[in-house]
Amino acid sequence: MAFDQGLIEWVEEAMAPLGTVSLHKMMGGATLYLDGTIFAIAASEGRLWFKSDAESDAIWDAAGCERFGYTFPDGKIGSMNYRLAPEDVYDDPDALREWASLGVAAGLRAPVKKRAAKKSR
Secondary structure (H helix, E strand, C coil), X not given: CCCCXXXXXXXXXXXXXXXXXXXXXXXXXXXXEECCEEEEEECCCCCEEEECCCCCHHHHXXXXXXXXXXXXXXXXXXXXXXXXXXXXXXXXXXXXXXXHXXXXXXXXXXXXXXXXXXXXX
């Protein structure tokens, strides 16, 4: 399964006033970046999930936006700090920018992960 290219194009168009959207393909979906800051996941089902964190969780909760979850092969449930986009982001560019801005802010607050140094031989 592949992500919805039309959804990606919609996000790029709607977010253009704020910056440049790029993507990194992963497991049938794509992670989305605004000027290098991760802010969303475009899932294979055509759903958009915005990055969240402890600072923005109350806003997402108040809007009833579910947390991204998945099930491991052993039945354990996992989750990630991403929230399902409200329905209005799929047809209202202002709404998309408003909710995506929460994701961008969470992405900017996230600690930068350092890559492990390669061992020299």
